[in-house]
Amino acid sequence: MKQSILSKDGVSYVVPFILITSCFALWGFANDITNPMVKAFSKIFRMSATDGALVQVAFYGGYFAMAFPAAMFIRRYSYKAGVLVGLGLYALGAFMFYPAKMTGEYYPFLIAYFILTCGLSFLETSSNPYILSMGTEETATRRLNLAQSFNPMGSLLGMYVAMNFIQAKLNPLDTASRADLTPAEFEAVKEYDLSVLIGPYLAIGLVILAMFVLILFWRMPKNGDKNHNIDFVPTLRRIFAMPHYREGVIAQFFYVGVQIMCWTFIIQYGTRVLMADGMAEQAAEVASQQYNILAMIIFCCSRFICTFLLRYVNTGRLLTVLAIVGGLLVVGVIGLQNIYGLYCLVGVSACMSLMFPTIYGIALTGLGDDAKFGAAGLIMAILGGSVLPPFQAAIIDQGELLGMPAVNVSFILPFVCFVVIAIYGHRTFLRSKGQLGG
Secondary structure (H helix, E strand, O other): OOHHHHEOEEOOOOHHHHHHEEEEEEHHHHHHHHHOHHHHHHHHHHOOOOHHHHHHHHHHHHHHHHHHHHHHHHHHOOOOHHHHHHHHHHHHHHHHHHHOOOOOOOOOHHHHHHHHHHHHHHHHHHHHHHHOOOOOOOHHHHHHHHHHHHHHHHHHHHHHHHHHHHHOOOOOOOOHHHOOOOOOHHHHHHOOOOOOOOHHHHHHHHHHHHHHHHHHHHHOOOOOOOOOOOOOOHHHHHHHOHHHHHHHHHHHHHHHHHHHHHHHHHHHHHHHHHHHHHOOHHHHHHHHHHHHHHHHHHHHHHHHHHHHHHOOOOOOHHHHHHHHHHHHHHHHHOOOOOOHHHHHHHHHHHHHHHHHHHHHHHOOOOOOOHHHHHHHHHHHEEEEEEEHHHHHHHHHOOOOOEEHHHHHHOHHHHHHHHHHHHHHHHHHHHHHOOOOOO
């Protein structure tokens, strides 16, 4: 790590950078312990994939609902205050899993997820521009990519915990067998499974509280905290008048959508492929999660590689190339109905690694203090993770379409997302060469 990336006007930001970067790992954990829960809740409550996908609606709906309130709070107070509120709501949502379990109902869990992600919305709205401010604007995108490189480490831990402490410990009865249980038997199995499910969430709540105390008492920089005026409508008009920002919000919506779809439904896709080879349902689900972990390892390694490449390759060009390759891999996911399709789906993660922080950095370039509201718009774009997965789940629930397994056909949606991202990358490249205005 070069000191020049983490300094500005002779001031070093190494320790604050480490503390805030730790938050990136913490919300990565929350994101990727949640993706397998779509399948888990569907089994526990005997629901369809569409109903199970409401987990993602609640999860990413919290991002959408709280982004601009978070931005106004940060504008009025500070980035540090925003981080602390985010950590507080994160912990509260995690602890709410216990009363949700006591009710034995599905919807209290959705409320807990929503509150938890209201906290994540505060965290991301605060932390991303805070990292951008910890140095010069010339190194901002590289600095954010470096910080975001630790996000998949938290994601890997979330996946590992989901696989080993939730999925592997759930009652081994498959979905079909659960449908044949008597009401009393079903309630007993559900009670056991929910007890297994809430444990990791209560544990992460304690970790979040410890991080809250550490940041509360550490002296943090006040970069970007000079202007406390909330000129909401004029600021929105100003930033959305900038094509690179406006198009960045759209690209981010589709990026988050493709990420969540590929990581959530790899379980359904892999389970179908592995069961076709004779594997039992629960074993296939655990094995699919292992492929998901492999995808995240590839994602993590690719993030560091791409961060290095950004020193030498135009940002827009690299974004375009990765989006095109990702789209081609998704074609393989759709067309292949065997283990090679699963390999393609794992490989997509290598292409996605660069996208979120790069789109984020491009979109906020030149916004100055307006970056607080600009960040909120980009966090609201995470709504793509709430809107698009239910559409994919609805396709999967069809069973078969066009003479193919519906789960294969459903990956048409991720393909469309990569097309949108490729267009944004190309337009960014043209702007950097002075061939496109805005």
